[in-house]
Amino acid sequence: MSAVGSISYQASTAPSTYIFYIAKNGVVVNQSKVYSAVQTTTDLASASIAAIIEMTTNDYVEFWVERYAGSPSGNVNVPSLNLVLR
DSSP states (O other), X not given: OEEEEEEEEEEXXXXXXXXXXXXXXXXXXXXXXXXXXXXXXXXXXXXXXXXXXXXXXTOOEEEEEEEEESOSSOOEEEEEEEEEEO
């Protein structure tokens, strides 16, 4: 199965770098990791993500975000998130 997605986001602290990725059954799919950075809190950034994932009955996927660098506090606001599984 292929998973393709995109996200638009804005961070409440900057500069900051984030990792966006897909997890299957709560485990990160390493090949799906995408790094994205914002330089100011007014930046509206975007990232695309794609991965091939083996799925069986009752498996599930999630879209995760993790702060990689920058202030340890703050929020990520997501006005747009698309994820397509085929």
